[in-house]
Amino acid sequence: MIDTREIGHRAGSSRAYTRKAPAPADFGLDMIKVPEGEPVELDLLAESVVEGVLVSGTALAQLAGECVRCLDPVSEEIEIEVRELFAYPDSATDTSTDDDEVERVVNDLIDLEPVVRDAMLLSLPSAPVCSPDCQGLCSGCGVKWAELAPEHTHETIDPRWAALQERLGGTEEEK
Structure with a gap:
């Protein structure tokens, strides 16, 4: 969570954040995932813009799973880019976008978990292998x-x- 009061509502102000958060239980796919409780390292910049807060940066985590060919353990590091606008309540985005198109600032707080989880899931290999030449x-x-x-x-x-x-x-x- 990021408290937007630390940044201010004046467009142009920003603040860098470096955090570690434990991965929740549903942070992956069937064959590969970030194990529950494993730290997800966030290196983010939150910038106040007219419509809300633009959060950009990276998320880094350790993956664990099984090779789809031979079932050997697979362990690798994944780093993803995060870039999301969190709109202020009653901003111009309320009338120009649907509720599910833009994330929202709720009670001056930004919940990063859904954004990081979705970006991480889209970046995971759907068929992880222990090595490219694994014969199975x-x-x-x-x-x-x-x-x-x-x-x-x-x-x-x-x-x-x-x-x-x-x-x-x-x-x-x-x-």
């Missing part, structure tokens, strides 16, 4: 391809022929 898991045995020998294979029999193989007692190579 063998679909036959579930072992990581990186740990298997190059000649590793599984003989697959077309299910339509399985009954015939059982009746004749083996494969053509075995006879």
Whole structure:
């Protein structure tokens, strides 16, 4: 939260903020997220403008998740840009925008969490990988391809022929 009384309502005044805030529970996607309680570092500049307060800067957090190919743990740092106008009550934005188009200053306070969360969610990889060349898991045995020998294979029999193989007692190579 930023208290806009610290900045003043005079256009042109500004104040820099450096804060750490714990991440809430819903700060991510299924496969990757900012763990709950992990600090999100904010480096922001709040500038008073005619319509409200323009907040710009960066948010930095540590991500944790799983590789979508091999399910190994993934950990990386993410930094996002934040730039949002928080309109004063009874400003010109009340008549020119819908309620959900512009964030609002409420009781002289700015709630940064929804803005930072939305920007962070849009920047997260939807399919995180442990490395760009990760080969994933063998679909036959579930072992990581990186740990298997190059000649590793599984003989697959077309299910339509399985009954015939059982009746004749083996494969053509075995006879």
